[in-house]
Amino acid sequence: MNDRLTKIKTFYKKHRRLPSYSEMLKLFNFSSKNAVFKIIQKFIESGFLKKEGSKLAPTSKFFSLPLVGLVKAGFPILAEENREYLTLDEYLIDDPQSAFLLKVSGDSLIGLGIFDGDIVIIERKKQATAGDIVLAQIDREWTLKILKKDGIRAYLESANPKYPPFYPRQELQIFGVVKAVIRKFN
Amino acid sequence: MNDRLTKIKTFYKKHRRLPSYSEMLKLFNFSSKNAVFKIIQKFIESGFLKKEGSKLAPTSKFFSLPLVGLVKAGFPILAEENREYLTLDEYLIDDPQSAFLLKVSGDSLIGLGIFDGDIVIIERKKQATAGDIVLAQIDREWTLKILKKDGIRAYLESANPKYPPFYPRQELQIFGVVKAVIRKFN
DNA sequence: AAGTATAGTAAACATTCGTTCACTTTGTCA
DNA sequence: TGACAAAGTGAACGAATGTTTACTATACTT
Numbered sequence: 001m002n003d004r005l006t007k008i009k010t011f012y013k014k015h016r017r018l019p020s021y022s023e024m025l026k027l028f029n030f031s032s033k034n035a036v037f038k039i040i041q042k043f044i045e046s047g048f049l050k051k052e053g054s055k056l057a058p059t060s061k062f063f064s065l066p067l068v069g070l071v072k073a074g075f076p077i078l079a080e081e082n083r084e085y086l087t088l089d090e091y092l093i094d095d096p097q098s099a100f101l102l103k104v105s106g107d108s109l110i111g112l113g114i115f116d117g118d119i120v121i122i123e124r125k126k127q128a129t130a131g132d133i134v135l136a137q138i139d140r141e142w143t144l145k146i147l148k149k150d151g152i153r154a155y156l157e158s159a160n161p162k163y164p165p166f167y168p169r170q171e172l173q174i175f176g177v178v179k180a181v182i183r184k185f186n
Numbered sequence: 187m188n189d190r191l192t193k194i195k196t197f198y199k200k201h202r203r204l205p206s207y208s209e210m211l212k213l214f215n216f217s218s219k220n221a222v223f224k225i226i227q228k229f230i231e232s233g234f235l236k237k238e239g240s241k242l243a244p245t246s247k248f249f250s251l252p253l254v255g256l257v258k259a260g261f262p263i264l265a266e267e268n269r270e271y272l273t274l275d276e277y278l279i280d281d282p283q284s285a286f287l288l289k290v291s292g293d294s295l296i297g298l299g300i301f302d303g304d305i306v307i308i309e310r311k312k313q314a315t316a317g318d319i320v321l322a323q324i325d326r327e328w329t330l331k332i333l334k335k336d337g338i339r340a341y342l343e344s345a346n347p348k349y350p351p352f353y354p355r356q357e358l359q360i361f362g363v364v365k366a367v368i369r370k371f372n
Numbered sequence: 373a374a375g376t377a378t379a380g381t382a383a384a385c386a387t388t389c390g391t392t393c394a395c396t397t398t399g400t401c402a
Numbered sequence: 403t404g405a406c407a408a409a410g411t412g413a414a415c416g417a418a419t420g421t422t423t424a425c426t427a428t429a430c431t432t
Contacts, residue, residue, distance in 0.1 A: 006283060013282070017203070017243040021390060032411045037391070039409090054390050054418085057203040063275070067287040067305070086287055086305075088274050089249070092368065096199070097192060101253040101272055113299035113369065119253070119272075133371065180370045182278065183299065185319065207420060218381045223421070225379095240388085240420050 004028060004039060005048060009062070018049075018056050063087045092180050098124040099179070102135065104144060109133065111159030112146075118183045120144070122176040130154075133178035139169050147174070190214060190225060191234060195248070204235075204242050249273045278366050284310040285365070288321065290330060295319065297345030298332075304369045306330070308362040316340075319364035325355050333360070 007027050011019045019027055024036045040056065043049045048062045064085035093099050104118045112133065114120065120133075128134050130149040135142070138156055145156035145166065156166040193213050197205045205213055210222045226242065229235045234248045250271035279285050290304045298319065300306065306319075314320050316335040321328070324342055331342035331352065342352040 009282065015238065015243055016245070017241065020241070020388080022388075030410070032413090033390075034392080034412080035410045040390095051390095052201065055203065055206070056390090057201055059202070062202075063282075065279070065282065065285055065287050065307075067289065069289065088278060088368070092274060092370065093251070096195065096249075096251065099251055101251050103253065103255065110299070113296070113301050113304075115299050118299075121251075178371060180368060182274070182366060182368045184278065184366045185364060206418080208418075216380070218383095219420075220382085220422085221380050226420095242420090 005043065008043075012058065012062075018058060060087050060090060061085055092121055092182075094179070095123065100124070100176075102144070106144075108143075108145065108158040108160050108163055111161075114159070114178075114181050115183065118181050120178045121180040121182070123179050124176045126174055128174050128177050134174050135176040135178070137171075137173045137175060138166055139171065142175075144178070191229065194229075198244065198248075204244060246273050246276060247271055278307055278368075280365070281309065286310070286362075288330070290367075292330075294329075294331065294344040294346050294349055297347075300345070300364075300367050301369065304367050306364045307366040307368070309365050310362045312360055314360050314363050320360050321362040321364070323357075323359045323361060324352055325357065328361075330364070 008019065008024070011023070011027060021033045021036045021040075024039075025031070025033060028036065028039070030036060040049065044051060047059055050057055050059050064087045067086045100122055102120050102122055104114055104120055105116055107116055109115075114133075122135050128147050130147055132147050133144065134147045134156075135144055136147070136156060137143075138145075143156065143166075145158055148155050148157050148165070153167070154172055155168065156172070158165075194205065194210070197209070197213060207219045207222045207226075210226075211217065211219060214222065214225070216222060226235060230237060233245055236243055236245050250273045253272045286308055288306050288308055290300055290306055291302055293302055295301075300319075308321050314333050316333055318333050319330065320333045320342075321330050322333070322342060323329075324331075329342065329352075331344055334341055334343045334351070339353070340358055341354065342358070344351075
């Protein structure tokens with residue numbers, strides 16, 4: 001049943017593409033392509049796959065993980081109806097062309113829950129708003145800090161009382177803005 | 187040049203599949219499929235795409251974001267040679283079948299940099315090691331806490347001095363283990 | 373300026389693709 | 403038990419796929 005979809009997902013994970021009908025024949029141990037055809041129709045109806053002309057492609061539901069509700073008071077909502085789905089790549093990254101990852105070193109942003117060893121997703125841009133966490137070059141030194149504005153003057157601040165604010169002697173150049181943090185446990 | 191690859195990536199992002207040669211014809215404004223054929227060869231050689239038989243598929247390099255070095259002392263390493271590449275989905279999720287996402291509520295894990303509103307990736311499993319952050323049911327109430335062991339007795343602890351440890355009156359059932367946190371900034 | 377690799381055109385090809393039709397088996401429910 | 407829907411078989415089909423070969427135009431090198 002449903003483990004047909006699992007087989008397709010497994011194939012996809014391994015090959016990074018959907019299997020063709022002939023390949024699904026083997027996957028499902030069928031001997032007629034028509035059987036595959038019908039099954040695919042079901043997956044299309046249930047929203048896991050889609051078709052453009054006769055080209056098969058996965059939908060975001062295909063990849064996505066169920067996002068369950070809040071843990072507080074009572075049971076996390078796992079009911080099928082209430083599920084929201086999320087694809088990590090799509091959720092985290094708007095423009096893959098301008099995005100890159102940076103491994104954080106140091107404890108200057110612990111106040112924001114960004115620790116040493118965490119990975120931040122940075123979007124390249126020269127402009128930022130006060131309050132943004134920016135990757136910047138301050139007096140020729142690279143750093144990851146919070147951008148603040150003091151009237152018109154821009155400066156950098158840590159999220160750790162241990163460090164003082166940094167006022168640029170000469171120049172402060174913004175290179176990118178932190179869009180997200182990710183941290184993996186052990 | 188390179189923006190051919192960008193076009194393919196854009197197509198992929200929109201359709202969740204690679205374009206066929208005929209579709210690339212239009213993408214690149216070519217009029218011979220052979221031109222496409224040659225270009226695809228290049229992408230295969232440079233490791234962005236791969237072929238199984240005559241089936242084209244993206245590699246992990248195709249999706250991945252450059253992971254640059256540490257920011258501390260000096261310039262983040264952006265040189266092509268030193269790049270490591272990372273695909274978020276692959277990096278964060280081992281087994282998509284048993285994983286789900288949970289939106290965190292409450293401040294009981296702030297000590298670990300897990301804030302209210304963050305999303306955690308949970309892997310379903312009944313067993314966990316002391317020190318793991320677990321989604322558990324303690325005396326019929328669901329919660330996200332750190333699993334500790336006091337001799338043989340298991341109990342739950344917060345990462346916030348505000349809250350006391352929780353010793354189960356009757357039962358403590360583990361439902362899953364937190365593998366990662368992600369937090370998006372506005 | 374001559375020579376040569378690179379990039380693109382054009383047409384023809386076997387192969388594989390997804391689809392369709394007619395039929396058979398299996399399972400379910402009244 | 404009988405009826406009917408669901409699941410699978412088998413074969414045939416046109417259309418689209420990726421590949422190949424031969425040729426042309428453009429750009430680069432020394």
